[in-house]
Amino acid sequence: xxxxxxxxxxxxPDQRVIKTLGxxxxxxxxxxxxxxxxxxxxVAVGGGGQEADQTxxxxxxxSTPFGAVVLWVLAVGLLAFGVWQLLMAAFSFEWxxxxxxxxxxxxxxxxxxxxxxxxxxAAIRIxxxxxxxxxxxxxxxxxxxxxxxxxxxxxxxxxSLIVIxxxxxxxxAGIRKSFMRDLDPGELPxxxxxxxxxxxxxxxxxxxxxxxIVGVLLGTAALDDNAGEAxxxxxxxxxxxxxxxxxxxxxxxxxxxxAFGGYCFAAARAHRT
Numbered sequence: 001x002x003x004x005x006x007x008x009x010x011x012x013p014d015q016r017v018i019k020t021l022g023x024x025x026x027x028x029x030x031x032x033x034x035x036x037x038x039x040x041x042x043v044a045v046g047g048g049g050q051e052a053d054q055t056x057x058x059x060x061x062x063s064t065p066f067g068a069v070v071l072w073v074l075a076v077g078l079l080a081f082g083v084w085q086l087l088m089a090a091f092s093f094e095w096x097x098x099x100x101x102x103x104x105x106x107x108x109x110x111x112x113x114x115x116x117x118x119x120x121x122a123a124i125r126i127x128x129x130x131x132x133x134x135x136x137x138x139x140x141x142x143x144x145x146x147x148x149x150x151x152x153x154x155x156x157x158x159x160s161l162i163v164i165x166x167x168x169x170x171x172x173a174g175i176r177k178s179f180m181r182d183l184d185p186g187e188l189p190x191x192x193x194x195x196x197x198x199x200x201x202x203x204x205x206x207x208x209x210x211x212x213i214v215g216v217l218l219g220t221a222a223l224d225d226n227a228g229e230a231x232x233x234x235x236x237x238x239x240x241x242x243x244x245x246x247x248x249x250x251x252x253x254x255x256x257x258x259a260f261g262g263y264c265f266a267a268a269r270a271h272r273t
Contacts, residue, residue, distance in 0.1 A: 206256020
């Protein structure tokens with residue numbers, strides 16, 4: 001074994017700790033997507049309610065009896081998810097062949113880690129009554145700041161292509177079922193593998209559609225030089241709802257989000273670390 005590999009193994013955290021963080025975190029992450037699915041249906045049916053994004057899901061929880069308690073539990077779980085993903089980015093994915101595929105896996109895990117920690121902090125802020133910015137507000141503020149820079153519109157346009165690419169990659173991962181490589185078959189009880197596959201296929205495709213529309217909105221903001229046209233997941237879903245047959249399309253995407261939440265619960269048990 002090389003010195004570099006030996007040193008990496010020595011520096012890697014205890015696998016039991018990582019697995020515990022992963023199981024708790026994935027479950028909480030799946031719960032958030034389940035609530036987003038519910039909010040998306042409300043948007044499709046009535047157009048109102050909480051914003052159909054991660055922050056809106058946390059706010060919806062806060063409006064229920066014992067919501068503050070549930071938010072604290074979710075906050076811990078989401079922070080665990082974020083830390084787990086950052087540890088995965090630093091030390092894991094040894095089952096993926098060396099090269100660009102492993103690099104992309106690590107980058108994706110790092111992004112999810114930042115998102116998980118951000119959501120955990122948002123849950124704490126909402127639970128303590130401080131409130132949190134919606135995804136649309138964050139996206140518009142970030143876009144406005146980028147546009148103030150030299151060649152800002154080009155930067156935003158380039159960013160939109162990256163986001164659209166991430167959406168396409170999610171859809172492709174769903175179609176190819178490549179997400180199953182991250183799961184340990186031995187951790188999937190007999191007969192459940194096929195259900196997990198279908199939940200992942202539908203979930204990753206729906207998630208990719210949402211991400212892709214966010215990228216399109218970002219590109220439109222760059223073309224029109226108007227940061228107000230950018231938006232997060234809520235704006236993306238409402239844009240979809242405004243299209244021909246938008247209500248049906250949005251309900252289909254909502255079902256996909258629910259499927260992704262279900263996949264996360266399954267992955268909480270079987271995900272490799």
